Amino acid sequence: xxxxxxxTVSIDGHRLKLTNLxxxxxxxxxxxxxxxxxxxxxxxxxxxxxxxxxxxxRKRWVHGVGTPEHPGEVFFQKNLDPASTPGxxxxxxxxxxxSENTYPLVNDRATLVWLAQIAxxxxxxxxxxxxxxxxxxxxxxxxxxxxxxxxxxxxxxxxVARLARAILADMGLDPLxxxxxxxxxxxxxxxxxxxxxxxxxxxxxxxxxxLEADHPDLVVSDMKKALRTGKxxxxxxxxxxxxxxxxxxxxxxxxxxxxxxxxTWRELASKDLRQLEYPEVLERVxxxxxxLADLSAGRAEADGISAAETDRLxxxxxxxxxxxxxxxxxxxxxxxxxxxxxxxxEHHARxxxxxxxxxxxxxxxxxxxxxxPPTDPKQNHLAVHVEDHPxxxxxxxxxIPHGEYGAGHVDIWDHGEYELEKWRDxxxxxxxHGQPDGGLGGEPRKFALIATKQGGDEKNWxxxxxxxxxxxxxxxxxxxxxxxxxxxxxxxxxxxxxxxxAPISPMLATLGSRADIHDESEWAFEMKWDGIRAIAxxxxxxxxxxxxNGNDVTGTYPDLAGLVELADGHDLVLDGEIVxxxxxxxxxxxxxxxxxxxxxxxxxxxxxxxxxxxxFVFDLLELDGTDLRxxxxxxxxxxxxxxxxxxxxxxxxxxPAFAGDVDHAISSSRELGLEGVMAKQRDGTYATGRRSRxxxxxxxxxxxxxxIGGWTPGNGRRANGIGALLLGIPDGDGLRYVGKVGTGFxxxxxxxxxxxxxxxxxxxPPLTGVPSLDARGAHWVRPEYVGEVEFAEWTGTxxxxxxxxxxxxxxxxxxxxxxES
Numbered sequence: 001x002x003x004x005x006x007x008t009v010s011i012d013g014h015r016l017k018l019t020n021l022x023x024x025x026x027x028x029x030x031x032x033x034x035x036x037x038x039x040x041x042x043x044x045x046x047x048x049x050x051x052x053x054x055x056x057x058r059k060r061w062v063h064g065v066g067t068p069e070h071p072g073e074v075f076f077q078k079n080l081d082p083a084s085t086p087g088x089x090x091x092x093x094x095x096x097x098x099s100e101n102t103y104p105l106v107n108d109r110a111t112l113v114w115l116a117q118i119a120x121x122x123x124x125x126x127x128x129x130x131x132x133x134x135x136x137x138x139x140x141x142x143x144x145x146x147x148x149x150x151x152x153x154x155x156x157x158x159x160v161a162r163l164a165r166a167i168l169a170d171m172g173l174d175p176l177x178x179x180x181x182x183x184x185x186x187x188x189x190x191x192x193x194x195x196x197x198x199x200x201x202x203x204x205x206x207x208x209x210x211l212e213a214d215h216p217d218l219v220v221s222d223m224k225k226a227l228r229t230g231k232x233x234x235x236x237x238x239x240x241x242x243x244x245x246x247x248x249x250x251x252x253x254x255x256x257x258x259x260x261x262x263x264t265w266r267e268l269a270s271k272d273l274r275q276l277e278y279p280e281v282l283e284r285v286x287x288x289x290x291x292l293a294d295l296s297a298g299r300a301e302a303d304g305i306s307a308a309e310t311d312r313l314x315x316x317x318x319x320x321x322x323x324x325x326x327x328x329x330x331x332x333x334x335x336x337x338x339x340x341x342x343x344x345x346e347h348h349a350r351x352x353x354x355x356x357x358x359x360x361x362x363x364x365x366x367x368x369x370x371x372x373p374p375t376d377p378k379q380n381h382l383a384v385h386v387e388d389h390p391x392x393x394x395x396x397x398x399x400i401p402h403g404e405y406g407a408g409h410v411d412i413w414d415h416g417e418y419e420l421e422k423w424r425d426x427x428x429x430x431x432x433h434g435q436p437d438g439g440l441g442g443e444p445r446k447f448a449l450i451a452t453k454q455g456g457d458e459k460n461w462x463x464x465x466x467x468x469x470x471x472x473x474x475x476x477x478x479x480x481x482x483x484x485x486x487x488x489x490x491x492x493x494x495x496x497x498x499x500x501x502a503p504i505s506p507m508l509a510t511l512g513s514r515a516d517i518h519d520e521s522e523w524a525f526e527m528k529w530d531g532i533r534a535i536a537x538x539x540x541x542x543x544x545x546x547x548x549n550g551n552d553v554t555g556t557y558p559d560l561a562g563l564v565e566l567a568d569g570h571d572l573v574l575d576g577e578i579v580x581x582x583x584x585x586x587x588x589x590x591x592x593x594x595x596x597x598x599x600x601x602x603x604x605x606x607x608x609x610x611x612x613x614x615x616f617v618f619d620l621l622e623l624d625g626t627d628l629r630x631x632x633x634x635x636x637x638x639x640x641x642x643x644x645x646x647x648x649x650x651x652x653x654x655x656p657a658f659a660g661d662v663d664h665a666i667s668s669s670r671e672l673g674l675e676g677v678m679a680k681q682r683d684g685t686y687a688t689g690r691r692s693r694x695x696x697x698x699x700x701x702x703x704x705x706x707x708i709g710g711w712t713p714g715n716g717r718r719a720n721g722i723g724a725l726l727l728g729i730p731d732g733d734g735l736r737y738v739g740k741v742g743t744g745f746x747x748x749x750x751x752x753x754x755x756x757x758x759x760x761x762x763x764x765p766p767l768t769g770v771p772s773l774d775a776r777g778a779h780w781v782r783p784e785y786v787g788e789v790e791f792a793e794w795t796g797t798x799x800x801x802x803x804x805x806x807x808x809x810x811x812x813x814x815x816x817x818x819x820e821s
Contacts (some may be wrong), residue, residue: 005034011041012350013089013402014110018117020544025064025121028256029277034117034252039278040116041340044109046285047249049296053126053318055092057244061743065253074253079105086114088403092130094244105130108403109355114247121253124244128197134239137193141295142173143245144187144208144234145180149220149396150229154275156186157269160232162218162802163211165265176292177268179275179569181260186245187267188295193502197241204236243469248292252279262292264456265802266701269792289457312363315387318669319405327400328392341433343372343394343415344439356383356463358418358430363388364429367449367461373440374465377609378649380583383449383463404658408597414438418622426451426748427610429466448610451746452591454582457522460555462583503537503546504621504691506743508576509678511820512696517662517679524594524633525658525665528697529616530587532811534595535558535597536615538567540576545578547811553578556598559608560615565653572621575686576705580611586673593807613653617644618678621686633694634684668696676700691818703790705799705809705817709767710780714742722750722757725805726778727789728767730815736766738798740774741789744805753808757781786812 007020008015021034040047058077066072072796080091091106106112106123115123127139144164146157148612159179164187168175173189180186192202211234238245245253246260261276261284276284291653313330322329341359346352347368354372357364365384374381394415400407414434421429428449434440446466453461517523533548543564545554557578579587582597591611598604620640623631628636637657646652658665665677676699684694708725714723724742728735746751761784765775767783789803 011110012407016114019716026443027067027257029257037113037116040112042282043249044112046290050248051103051106051125053129054301054335055094056106059122059125060119060255061121065255068255079513105431121251122252123247126244127239137704139196139197140191140193142189142191142200142204143238143331144212144794147184147239149231149233149236152232154273156232158273161185161187161268167207168385176295178248178260178262181258181275190295197761201239204239208234208236216755228430243259264291269802274319282502289455312388316389325400325404326398327396328390330390340418341394342418344413346413348412349406352581354413357389364391364393374463377465379460380464382583384458385461407431414440426746450610452582452588462608476721499537499539499542499544500523503550506533506535507549507687508691509695510691510693513698517694520662522682523664523679523681525679526670527620527655527674529579530589531592534576534578536563536574538564538572549813557613559613559651566644566646566652571624574617575619575621576615576617579614579616581614589806597810629688633680634682657768670700680759701790703788705786705788705819707781707783707814707817708785709735710778712778723753729819735783737769739800739803739804741803758785783814784816786814
């Protein structure tokens with residue numbers, strides 16, 4: 001008879017008996033063995049890339065972690081017991097100085113669940129990987145363990161992490177933080193595999209010494225406990241080839257089920273930073289993905305190939321065993337082969353999806369489409385950029401065995417040749433010519449693939465079906481409305497009578513917080529949209545859109561011309577925000593950047609197809625010649641809702657407002673992934689061109705408009721271009737230096753900035769108060785470009801802490817930039 005807490009399961013084709021599921025492993029929280037197994041099963045997809053091909057040592061608490069009064073017994077295991085290890089567990093045997101041990105490789109979900117079944121709560125791995133023939137490779141990552149001594153805090157560790165990040169960035173490395181689940185923080189930086197463990201360890205040791213020398217009251221690099229009181233130990237020794245570190249996403253064997261949790265740099269700036277427990281980690285990953293994804297995505301060595309021998313198929317090979325899968329696994333990539341073949345494969349893996357592959361530079365550049373290719377130009381689909389595949393994969397169809405990467409059945413859905421219109425790192429446009437009986441229907445189909453980095457993940461793109469490839473390119477049509485054809489107003493065209501009166505300068509809000517809202521009944525609350533402010537004037541069948549600095553952008557956003565028809569014969573002056581949306585319907589400022597500043601009709605049409613604009617209207621300033629700006633917010637809002645009633649699918653919308661419930665508005669904004677909330681006094685009038693406390697913006701994070709005063713060259717792949725921008729804000733008669741920003745850029749942004757700034761050089765700094773260290777090697781420019789950064793806080797010296805670039809703001813003038821406080 002089988003006990004109630006015993007269950008046999010099948011995981012990727014491997015049968016596994018799970019026992020003692022009701023056993024309490026963490027008495028303080030009541031967390032059972034079933035909970036532990038459930039966690040590791042759920043976290044496998046993001047954890048395994050960080051453990052793949054690394055020998056795993058295990059810390060087992062067979063009877064649970066116990067309590068502070070009666071701690072549980074822990075077993076530290078290196079060698080595997082062959083008698084109790086399932087035959088499908090991948091293993092490697094490594095010779096040490098005094099022994100030879102066989103270790104498991106946590107390369108798949110089944111192995112991870114098996115380790116949880118035997119109560120291996122903690123998994124520890126080295127910074128190096130093993131390949132074919134048990135060959136041990138050079139480390140592909142550096143780790144610093146920031147461990148607080150007695151009297152030091154997790155926030156102190158975060159401060160040291162920021163200091164270390166600055167040094168590593170100057171070395172051309174991009175570190176990523178992990179709260180260890182114990183007391184401190186681990187800081188990982190990806191490496192190219194060209195250095196030995198001893199060499200990496202020496203660099204880490206020198207970095208720790210440098211931090212100690214610069215910050216002796218905060219940092220110590222010596223292991224002696226007597227020296228660590230009140231300080232943070234920068235433990236560099238875990239880069240030693242014989243050492244291991246708790247694996248990212250591993251549980252910890254502490255009295256509560258904490259996790260070695262990857263974090264963002266913004267989180268490290270929080271005063272409420274703490275260690276996370278497994279339910280929180282699962283929820284974060286579900287909402288945000290893996291903040292540490294870049295650590296394993298770019299490794300230089302895999303499966304027996306040295307750093308010098310890596311090629312476009314290195315990652316592809318590392319995920320496949322040629323002896324176990326029928327997929328083509330060539331030993332090396334061929335030289336770049338000319339050709340324009342494509343294939344779309346229907347892949348019945350754990351989740352059905354379609355693999356979209358285009359031949360380029362000798363490989364098939366690939367995206368996974370969870371919902372398949374879009375069939376409607378109005379509906380974009382998610383496209384996840386995956387590893388390059390060999391050209392031979394273009395004819396592959398068959399079954400990938402259970403237990404192997406991508407297990408499941410693969411069919412060719414369509415294939416053929418494509419015409420290339422554009423290929424950039426962040427955008428691909430191609431017209432596909434498939435088979436008469438293929439999934440594309442035998443007609444040419446033009447697709448745009450655009451990098452969105454949704455959720456901060458560089459793998460996330462969108463795929464957009466453009467207009468019929470054989471049709472003439474035209475301005476995107478307006479959304480249909482219920483109005484009869486005969487009653488429609490003409491669109492704004494070059495022949496329409498232009499609107500020539502001076503543009504209205506919009507009212508501005510003051511940065512505030514929840515504490516500024518005392519009597520909720522006096523306020524209305526709107527979502528804060530992440531776009532650019534625009535005043536729309538509709539008059540005599542014509543429309544004009546102007547930005548906050550008065551620039552006419554009507555021609556840049558022809559997809560909003562339907563506003564003339566929506567006005568239904570009325571003359572209107574409206575205030576709102578121009579935004580572009582992700583496939584999930586959330587504003588994406590990065591995507592909007594691709595629309596800004598375009599004037600050439602062909603470029604405008606192409607941009608409108610791949611990133612349609614939306615206009616979210618929130619105020620009515622004039623109605624049929626009557627000025628409403630002296631009316632109250634409630635009166636203007638009622639008039640707006642009575643006058644403008646767009647259909648649900650129209651690019652022009654009037655988003656709802658919340659009345660008298662600020663907490664509901666703030667929580668809704670967070671759930672929707674928006675920028676924040678606008679609080680507006682219900683009896684307030686419209687203060688043209690002025691900043692007023694009758695409008696208060698409550699942001700979830702801090703942003704600041706800045707003026708670019710110069711740039712410094714980068715390191716590594718940025719060695720020949722912009723590494724960081726030097727920033728200022730107007731202060732008195734000049735520009736005061738507020739810091740530099742070196743993160744948040746895409747390659748396309750850097751290319752655009754380099755071109756723009758090269759045209760505006762100057763020999764002296766336009767910024768005051770630039771430290772000599774920051775000014776070293778700087779290229780100064782005329783301060784004519786305004787941008788925006790996101791940052792953690794203002795430092796005591798009035799500098800931006802941890803700024804990240806968001807983009808240029810062509811809608812803002814230099815004299816409009818003010819410090820947000």
